[in-house]
Amino acid sequence: MTVTKHTPxxxxxxSQELTTALVQRKLSWPxxxxxxxxxxxxxxxxxxxxxxxQLVDWDEQILLPLGENLYIVAKDGxxxxxxxxxAELGPWNGNxxxxxxxxxxxxxxDLLELYPEDQLTIDSDLIEIRxxxxxxxxxxxxxxxxPPTFPVEVDFTPDLAAFYRDWLGRDLPVTL
Amino acid sequence: MTEKTASLxxxxxxxxxxxxxxxxxxxxxxxxxxxxxxxxxxxxxxxLLSMIISTRETMKYIASSPAVRDFEEFVIGLYTPEGDAIxxxxxxxxxxxxxxxxxxxxxxxxxxxxxxxxxxxxFENNEVWAGGVHTPDVMTLIPVFDGDELxxxxxxxxxxxxxxxxxxxxxxVLTPDRYGEGLHISAEKVGEDDHFRADYLLRLRMGLxxxxxxxxxxxxxxxxxxxxxxxxxxxxxxFGLDYYKQATKELIEEGxxxxxxxxxxxxxxxxxRGLTMPVHKRSHVPFVHPxxxxxxxxxxxxxxxxxxxxxxxxxxEGSTGWSFHPxxxxxxxxxxxxxxxxxxxxxxxxxxxxxxYLAVKQYLPEGSIVNAGYQGVATSLAWWTLIPIFANVWxxxxxxxxxxxxxxxxxxxTPTCMVxxxxxxxxxxxxxxxxxxxxGESFGARGVADGLDCGSPIWNSEGIQGDAExxxxxxxxxxxxxxxxxxxxxxxxxxxxxxxxSLWMVRxxxxxxxxxxxxxxxxxxxxxxxxxxxxxxxxxxxxxATGTNVKDLIARGEKLPSGIDExxxxxxxxxxxxxxxxxxxxxxxSPNLRDGDLFGVLYYGGVGYGDPLxxxxxxxEKDLANGLMTLDGAQAxxxxxxxxxxxxxxxxxxxxxxxAKSVPAQQWWADERARAQTGAVSELVHHxxxxxxxxxxxLVEQYKAYWxxxxxxxxxxxxxxxxxxxxxxxxxxxxxxxxxPGVVS
Numbered sequence: 011m012t013v014t015k016h017t018p019x020x021x022x023x024x025s026q027e028l029t030t031a032l033v034q035r036k037l038s039w040p041x042x043x044x045x046x047x048x049x050x051x052x053x054x055x056x057x058x059x060x061x062x063x064q065l066v067d068w069d070e071q072i073l074l075p076l077g078e079n080l081y082i083v084a085k086d087g088x089x090x091x092x093x094x095x096x097a098e099l100g101p102w103n104g105n106x107x108x109x110x111x112x113x114x115x116x117x118x119x120d121l122l123e124l125y126p127e128d129q130l131t132i133d134s135d136l137i138e139i140r141x142x143x144x145x146x147x148x149x150x151x152x153x154x155x156x157p158p159t160f161p162v163e164v165d166f167t168p169d170l171a172a173f174y175r176d177w178l179g180r181d182l183p184v185t186l
Numbered sequence: 187m188t189e190k191t192a193s194l195x196x197x198x199x200x201x202x203x204x205x206x207x208x209x210x211x212x213x214x215x216x217x218x219x220x221x222x223x224x225x226x227x228x229x230x231x232x233x234l235l236s237m238i239i240s241t242r243e244t245m246k247y248i249a250s251s252p253a254v255r256d257f258e259e260f261v262i263g264l265y266t267p268e269g270d271a272i273x274x275x276x277x278x279x280x281x282x283x284x285x286x287x288x289x290x291x292x293x294x295x296x297x298x299x300x301x302x303x304x305x306x307x308x309f310e311n312n313e314v315w316a317g318g319v320h321t322p323d324v325m326t327l328i329p330v331f332d333g334d335e336l337x338x339x340x341x342x343x344x345x346x347x348x349x350x351x352x353x354x355x356x357x358x359v360l361t362p363d364r365y366g367e368g369l370h371i372s373a374e375k376v377g378e379d380d381h382f383r384a385d386y387l388l389r390l391r392m393g394l395x396x397x398x399x400x401x402x403x404x405x406x407x408x409x410x411x412x413x414x415x416x417x418x419x420x421x422x423x424x425f426g427l428d429y430y431k432q433a434t435k436e437l438i439e440e441g442x443x444x445x446x447x448x449x450x451x452x453x454x455x456x457x458x459r460g461l462t463m464p465v466h467k468r469s470h471v472p473f474v475h476p477x478x479x480x481x482x483x484x485x486x487x488x489x490x491x492x493x494x495x496x497x498x499x500x501x502x503e504g505s506t507g508w509s510f511h512p513x514x515x516x517x518x519x520x521x522x523x524x525x526x527x528x529x530x531x532x533x534x535x536x537x538x539x540x541x542x543y544l545a546v547k548q549y550l551p552e553g554s555i556v557n558a559g560y561q562g563v564a565t566s567l568a569w570w571t572l573i574p575i576f577a578n579v580w581x582x583x584x585x586x587x588x589x590x591x592x593x594x595x596x597x598x599x600t601p602t603c604m605v606x607x608x609x610x611x612x613x614x615x616x617x618x619x620x621x622x623x624x625x626g627e628s629f630g631a632r633g634v635a636d637g638l639d640c641g642s643p644i645w646n647s648e649g650i651q652g653d654a655e656x657x658x659x660x661x662x663x664x665x666x667x668x669x670x671x672x673x674x675x676x677x678x679x680x681x682x683x684x685x686x687x688s689l690w691m692v693r694x695x696x697x698x699x700x701x702x703x704x705x706x707x708x709x710x711x712x713x714x715x716x717x718x719x720x721x722x723x724x725x726x727x728x729x730x731a732t733g734t735n736v737k738d739l740i741a742r743g744e745k746l747p748s749g750i751d752e753x754x755x756x757x758x759x760x761x762x763x764x765x766x767x768x769x770x771x772x773x774x775x776s777p778n779l780r781d782g783d784l785f786g787v788l789y790y791g792g793v794g795y796g797d798p799l800x801x802x803x804x805x806x807e808k809d810l811a812n813g814l815m816t817l818d819g820a821q822a823x824x825x826x827x828x829x830x831x832x833x834x835x836x837x838x839x840x841x842x843x844x845x846a847k848s849v850p851a852q853q854w855w856a857d858e859r860a861r862a863q864t865g866a867v868s869e870l871v872h873h874x875x876x877x878x879x880x881x882x883x884x885l886v887e888q889y890k891a892y893w894x895x896x897x898x899x900x901x902x903x904x905x906x907x908x909x910x911x912x913x914x915x916x917x918x919x920x921x922x923x924x925x926x927p928g929v930v931s
Contacts, residue, residue, distance in 0.1 A: 032593060035634065042634050045594045050452050058591030074454065074589050078679065078718040078796045108855065111848035124721065126673050126819055128751055131725030131771035133710025135868040136465055136483065139721075143848050148841030150719035150797040155712040157463060157483070157871045159862040161892035162851070166585045168456035172494035177450055 029057035030064070055178070068096050071183060074168055079149050080106075082170070089170060089184045095147035102170065102186075107162050110142040110151060116158065189267075189431070190335050194293045194303070198268045211270075211439040211544055219433045220440060230425055230433050231537070234273040237417040238262055242275040245410040250402030251347055256656050257622045258648040259345035260403070262410050264418070265289055267336050271540040272434045278646050279529045280522035281325065281343035283543055287317025287518050287919050288325050289339050291373050294917040301375045305331045308377030308408060310386075312349070314364075314565045315918040316373035317518040321349040321566060322356030322620075324371065324400065326407035328380075330415050332427055340414045342407035347619035347660075348396040351566065353775070354608025354618030358566040359701045360468060360775060362477035362510035367566035369393040380412060395616040441533075441541020446496035448532055449545075453492050454589040458582040460488035462574035463874070465711035466511060471775050477510040482904065483711075483874040484513065484555050486575055487885065490582050500524065500579065501549040501924045504884035506877040508558030509905060512566035515556045517919040519565060520548055523572040527579050530647050531597065550921035554881055557921055560910035567703075569645065573602055574706030577630070577644055578714045581793075584633060585717070598630025598637065599644040600683065600792045601705040601713045603726060605690075605785065609698030609778065612662040617698075619661060621688075623668075626651025628683025630792035631676065631720055636805065637683030637792035639670060639814070662695030663785075667748030671788060673819030678720030678794025679801050684814045685723060685791035687749050691736055692783045700785045702728035703773040707790045710771050720794030729753055729786040730776040733765025737782035750786045798824050799837045862889075865899030875900035882923075 020028060020041065031037050032045065059072050062081065066072075070083040070092065079094040082102045089102035091109075099106035115121050116138040121130055124139070132139075140154040140162070154162070174182040189197065204213035220227045242262050246255055253259040263274035263282050269289030274282045288311045297303055309327040312318045318325065322345050330338040350368035351358040358367045369390070376386040382404060390404075391397045422430050467481040468474045487504035508514040515523075524546060533542045550557035555571055577599040584596035602624050611617040625646055629637035642649040654665045666689045676682035692698055706713040707726040716722060729750045739746060739762070747753035747762070754769045756762040762784075768774060776785060806826045809815040820826035825836040849857075865872060878885045879898060886898045 029591065032634070033591075037634070039635070042594050050448075050592060052451065054591040075591070077585070077588060078800075080718075108851045110851050111845060112851045112854050113844065113848045114854060114858075124677075124822070125724035126816075126822070129671070129674050129724035131710060131727050132712060132722075133465070133771070136710055136870055137463070137712050141719075141844070141848075142851070143844055145845075145850075148845040149799070150844070153715055153719055153721055155715045155722055156461060157485075157874060158867045159858070159865070159871075159875075159889075159893075160461070161888055162855075163459055163888075163892075165460070165582065166456060166458050166589070168454050168589065169492075169494060170456075172455045176494050177455065 025051065025053055026057045026060060029054060030061040033058060033061035033065070066094055068092070073170065073184070076166065077151065079144060080151050082168070084184045087185055089186060093144040093146065093149070093151065095144050095149065097144050097146040103167050105162060105164055107142045107152065107164060111145045112143065113141040115139040194267055194298055194336060198290060198293050201268045205544065211442055211541060212435045214435060214439040217436040217440055219429065220436050227433060227436070230429070231273070231437060233421050234264060237414060237421065238264060238273050238275045241410045241413045241417070242277065244413065245342070245406045248409050249344070249406035251344070251399035252652070252656050252660050253347050253622055254344050254403050254406060256652045257625050257650060258646060259622065259625070260343060260407070262340070262342040262414065264414060265339040265341060266434055266438070267338065269293065269339065270438055272437055274538060276648050278343060278345060280319065280526045280645055281323060282529070283525040283540065284317045284319060284518050284522045285325055285327065285341040285343065286540060287521065288327060288341070288373060291316040291917065295373070303329050303336065305329070306379040307375055308380070308382060309374065310371045310376045311373045313370055313372040314516050314518055315913055315916070317919060319519040319522055319565065319568055320357060321351070321368040321370060322346045324404070326404060326411060328411045328415065330418060332422070337427065337431070338418060340411040342410050344403040344407055346400050346403060347622065348394055348399060348617070350393045350395070351618065353606065353701055354395065355606030355620045355701060356618070357569070357604070357606065357620055358512050358564070359606065359703045359773060360471065360474050360478055361512050361564050361566055362475045363562045363564050365562065366475070367512060367564050377408070382408070395618045437537055438539050438541040441537035441539040442544045443541070444537055445533060445542040445545040449492060449496040449498065452590055452592050452595065453583070453586040455492045455494050458490040458492070458585060460490070460578040460582050460714070462486045462488070462578050462706060462714050463711065464513065464570060464574055464706045465709040465870070466513065467709040467772055470772055473775055480905065481870060482509065482877070483870050484571060485874050485878050486555060486571065488575065488578055488582070490579060492586065497545050497547065499547045499549065502554060502556045503549070503551055503923055504878050504882050505551065505554045505556055506874060507553050507881050508555055508560065508563055512564040513555070513568065513570045514558035514563045514565050515568045515571050516558055516565060517550060517921045519568040519572055520550055520556050520921070521919070523576045524548060526645055527576050531580060531583055531595070548921060549924035551881060551923040559912045561913040562910070569602065570703070570705040573644055574713055577601070580644070581714060581717055588633060588718070593633035596633025596717070596795070598632070598682070598717065598793055598795070600627050600630055601707045601790050602627060602643050602645070603704035603787055603789045605787050606701040607661045607663065607698060608700070610695055612694035617661060621657055623651045623657060623688065624789060625649030627789050628685065628792050630682045631678050631680040631716070631795035633795060634680070636681045639684040640686065641683055662693055662698055663690040664693040665689070666691050666746055669749050670814055671749070672814055672816050673823070674723050675791040675814070676716050676721050676723045676794035677798040677823040678716055679796025679798065681794050681801070682716070682723060682792025685788055687786060687788045689729070689747060689749055689753055689784065689786035692779045692781055694781060696780045697778055699778050700730060700776045701774065702730065702776070702785065702787050704790060708771060708773045713790065714793065716793035717795045719797040721798065722793050723791040725771055726790050727769060727771050727788050728774055729767070729769040729784065730774060730779065731757060731762065731764040731767035731784040732777050732779050734783050735763045736784060750788060753784055753786065799840060803830065803833050859893055862893040863895050863899060869904065872900050872902060873904035876903045877905065
């Protein structure tokens, strides 16, 4: 359960303020339960974008959150992948992981930097752990657990055109 | 031809043709009853649901087995004459759709003519070819008639702890084929006039070690079905038969439409990619069948597509093939696995019925681990493949919710880890059972909170650990401890639920053995990755020790171990002596154990969410206070420094250390390419790649394109080159690969 120290009274706040608090992980467990039980509001996406836009130091318009600390943004009429710290990782539908820095843990000594010795039973002959880092901040953006030599792939390639035009009913501000 | 005069087969074929032609259930365009009187429609739906749910609660008090009575391992549902689910209870909801497949199997195989479908008939099934998952999941089904017309089916499923398997517990870990997985009830008529036939009950008594559990659960299921039949009669009296027929169709079509709306309201269209790779080893087991005496990795490729029209499609092209082990899946189990995902994550409110199933599609390559084609294939532990597959689908759905802003919906699951006990119990009777305390396993992390430390498994949202005392009554064992394992959670901004463990002592039996295994994480494997920088936990382990001095320790009043690690330390330092013992990550079939011997299992923790360096220090301190983490573990995982300033400084240093240790991914690619070209990997990994290539060039082409090489280096599959016959002589559920441009199927 989320640990909250001081939960302010949010009973009368706007939907935007509630979503901003959600993005910043400031909601209490009862507030989160309320969100889970409530109908899924169509406004949530736009509110989420506003909340994320407030978290970053750069100006490009966020088109889609891809993960904690990772976005698709509009830049010079194109959609690219960008980290919260500002690293640009190539086109929106490309393999952004290949623009990261990476730590590949492929033997027991490497894994022991992560796990306690008496609990570690992962067989590094079968699996390697690949940590993909934001090249600016060193934040871990994704951790893959794959057999050695397995190609690096991204978990998600959105259908941006269908999402914006068909689902949100608006123009996509970039050329795909 | 009217509904009243048409055969069930004609009605089913008409329904399927209408859906094929219109894309709508029964071709319904306007939902007449819903639109003309929505309040009446809601009232009708509520009556059906309350009938089903209240019946389920009553069934618990009729059942005998601990699985049903104490651990919620059952479900009941109402179906259309064509076999489509209308309303269902909570419980093991995987079987809502497997029951549907069972009904369609009956219809499509001509049961109307022979053995005939009459009022009072009882049908049962645990057969994978008839939509079932595995032998312990026993379906009980009755038709409901209005005069001569079959107007509904009512079905219930319970998981039996014992199914007559070779090894003893309900789920065999080591059988090579179906002939070792126990009693098959292959879509059979087992009763008439609302009573089970005496010869069927005799067959159960002869074929099972613990026949009373199965028989009394059967009676509970039959009672539930009869209660629903009776209650349904009253509802139809009140609303009218014509209204019932039309409104139930509309419920399903509305369910389909609502599903599409929900996907469009909460997800993002696109392609999602996942990978699971359960590691299976048996060559170390001294008692394994020659056919099953091999070690291998099952690679399961998962591509989930959320289409622009709101459908969800799962494609498994590139997965390895079925083999001589009980972890194989077929369309029935795979559809069931998808169903538990849909009902828990997407369709948990509003209309939970087969309408959702009409808005999804799975492409299961023939002959693969997800669509085994051999008529003698074993699926006894299909769950050891299904659980990692669908847990990974939960993770993929989390990515979608994050993108849309619904982080409160993100939820990940955990592997199921399992003990099977076989031999003679404390009453000197033959016994076999799986300890279902695994139904209280932890969760993976959520998008807004840590995973529950004692939650429920992916296969039963109502699952619970149950009282240790119940399991001490069930079999010849006493708990020495049940406890959390510190530092065994997937690290992350939100951590996975904590692993926990049980350690048992054999009590009042001189002849008992155990199987110890886990889905997707045993034998050095990892269940699946975490989300957005979260990590998987450290690994799985189990323990057995035979011929111990534990009874002497008790006689002397000395300290006993309460967990696996403590028992291992005592075995290592000689405090506990044993003729033989094992502790480690490989699945086990122990030698015979006797009074005072030990066995134990770790219930693996959940995967993490987000970079661990972003974890709230207050959450770390709470874990430290609760004994879920050690200080060393908190420093290693979270750069926790004890106070805010020290933690901040340690985290900044850790980020810099990461950058210093890392290399640009392009540089890693250039360095790693030579290895990828020669395929310098372990034998198991080599075999895994080659077994994928044997069925499909999907991974081969991806590999060659990624590494920019001409030759795929993996050629040895490590398994005999054989073909095995597919079932003949009856209809069964089928699936195939997604059609690909330029590929002639």
